[in-house]
Amino acid sequence: MTDDMLSAQFAALADPTRRAILARLSQGEASVNDLAAPFAVSLPAISRHLKVLENAGLICRSRTAQRRPACLDPHALRGIADWIEQYRPFWEAGFDRLDGYLEQLQAGDGDGPRH
Amino acid sequence: MTDDMLSAQFAALADPTRRAILARLSQGEASVNDLAAPFAVSLPAISRHLKVLENAGLICRSRTAQRRPACLDPHALRGIADWIEQYRPFWEAGFDRLDGYLEQLQAGDGDGPRH
DNA sequence: TCCTTATTTAACAAGATGATTAAATAAGGA
């Protein structure tokens, strides 16, 4: 998972319409028309949202006749989940226990907290 | 966790400089000057990144003399972790087992997958 | 008070984003 990919995925997830699209796709594949139905936006807008999600590796597309259904990429959110996981001690520990955790931390250089 | 808050947090995390700032803060609080040091950007730019992170509820600020150190909000990533968690079955199940999972899914309306 | 340090605000330019409508393309069917 490159830093750019992580940025692309977080950016893709920052839009509520795109999150709703993912929620819909979690129930099974759907065409652009299907996905557009619940929203007050045009077809081209949905088409572009799908492109953003696809570029972020969150969905994949297929082809059935004129339709180009989208489906969740099963491995989609793995990278983000792993990134978030680095910070789990910070929300699992209370403030008090966090102090102890920080004292145990060794300095180091990298992209995330050291454990 | 409102939908707007989730959007703000994902948007905040979409920037690599801001993720690096969080990584630095995971080792303890730091001032704007401290945080700016590793980057080739101006102080005002860092100051604004901190505002974005603060508005997203990911960090908090304090005051010591002229300094306004930032520190991780311990509960920061909880909401995002919970959101991601909804999709865990999709990356934990293989493609095959996912088919079975999807067959068991009941239709419904909401913001995330039904379990 | 004047000076220094730390940080923020203001004003601005460049680029990205998200939406629209109209037109183009793709695939099938009468």
Place this chain on the structure above:
DNA sequence: TCCTTATTTAATCATCTTGTTAAATAAGGA
């Protein structure tokens, strides 16, 4: 071939984001 359905591309626009530099503000110390 002509028509219909599904989707994408093009052109355009308004808004948001990110960065800059210069100036303002905040807090302490000589």
